[in-house]
Amino acid sequence: MLKSRSSLPLAFLARLCVKLEAPMHNPRLDQLGDYFFRRLAALLEPVTPASDLNPIDLSIGQPLHPTPALLKDTLSENAHLWHRYPPSLGTPDFRQAVADWLSWRYRLPQHMLSPDRHILPVAGTKEALFMIAQVITPESKHAAKPAILMPNPFYNVYLGGAIVAGAEPVLLPVTARTHHLPDLDALEQDEALLARTVAFFLCSPSNPQGSAADLDYIKRALRLARSHDFLLIMDECYSEVYGGEPPKGGFEAAAALGGDLDHLLVCNSLSKRSNAAGLRSGFVAGDPDIIKTFNRLRSYGGAVQPMPVLAAGAALWRDEEHVRASRALYEQKFDLADSFLSGCFDYHRPDGGFFLWLNVGDSEAITRRLWSEAALKVVPGAYIGYADDSGWNPGAHAIRVALVHEKTVTEQALERLVRTLC
Ligand SMILES: Cc1ncc(COP(=O)(O)O)c(C=O)c1O
Incomplete structure (x- = not known):
């Protein structure tokens, strides 16, 4: 009885010592920061999106065209x-x-x-x-x-x-x-x-x-x-x-x-x-x-x-066939992007993919602003790029905008983006 009572705190202390000396996880994981969607969620958490507008999520590269x-x-x-x-x-x-x-x-x-x-x-x-x-x-x-x-x-x-x-x-x-x-x-x-x-x-x-x-x-x-x-x-x-x-x-x-x-x-x-x-x-x-x-x-x-x-x-x-149909939808959306963004933010129509990469300035500040003023969720380039030893992050001044929604939603989003930032 006594033995078991006294052994309890000892076992607890032993566990504590192990905890202090060696964390129970692979230390290499400590080098990984939070994945960027988590960082984005934390950035926007205190920001209230414009209440009169339907929020549009342009952050995830998840195509929303019809499933074949x-x-x-x-x-x-x-x-x-x-x-x-x-x-x-x-x-x-x-x-x-x-x-x-x-x-x-x-x-x-x-x-x-x-x-x-x-x-x-x-x-x-x-x-x-x-x-x-x-x-x-x-x-x-x-x-x-x-x-x-x-x-x-x-x-x-x-x-x-x-x-x-x-x-x-x-x-x-x-x-x-x-x-x-x-x-x-x-x-x-x-x-x-x-x-x-x-x-x-x-x-x-x-x-x-x-x-x-x-x-x-x-x-x-x-x-x-x-x-x-x-x-x-x-x-x-x-x-x-x-x-x-x-x-x-x-x-x-x-x-x-x-x-x-x-x-x-x-x-x-x-x-x-x-x-x-x-x-x-x-x-x-x-x-x-x-x-x-x-x-x-x-x-x-x-x-x-x-x-x-x-x-x-x-x-x-x-x-x-379904791939060609989907490509045609992206083309229509990039035509819209051409008309809204030509000459702005170093916009270029990409060779491929469905992202806009827009040079807007401080990417975190602009991401917050687009959420609060236009209810648009985008990804700050600062979170996709990493800073080098001198502190320069090649993504810091751009935002990533995924053209994954259908055409009318994309048009609304581009119109709001331009109205907010231009
Ligand atoms: C550049 C790139 N590679 C790979 C993937 C992974 O795609 P999946 O796992 O759906 O094949 C993604 C997804 O967003 C991506 O953007």
């Missing part, structure tokens, strides 16, 4: 498969649909892509872009800390993955001078950095600026990856939202360089292309060694797409 009927039909036709655990490699049919689509879209030579060796389904590319760093980050490279390169501003998931994997995220500032893409001339000068680089994230068309890399640029990035033995990770999730020429992709560059897929990983999904962000269906494709190792990791801890989702995904990759 094909998606609902295929899901219900395959409803008898919900009980099955799906394999992490997905179904042969899904992989074949993706291989066929990639081959058609990028005019690849026959047999360049093997559905079994080069393609891996993922539950949306977010998880893949996060997890890939764990696949490719060694303890050190040439006796130095491994570096993972990414543009700045950028999709912040790249940074989270790099940090948790123990790599150093190296942010390459992008500005209008380099068409909002990392400056490869500058990168090529930095031999020491290239020597310890294990991966380079390249988003094209880019989020947030919508800049598409041309074929020469992607070929050059891939050659650099091969000569310095790192993985070029092409984030192509906006590849099907464009107005003019279809954006070039990583596989086109690989084909132009002889057809090998080593040192290349391409990520894409149905979220933007098929207005199906909630489906969580995407793929990674490319270097067969990486695909194999990635599948090993994912078979332990990756989210897999359920069987009906794989069936719906295959059907959607085989259909272009």
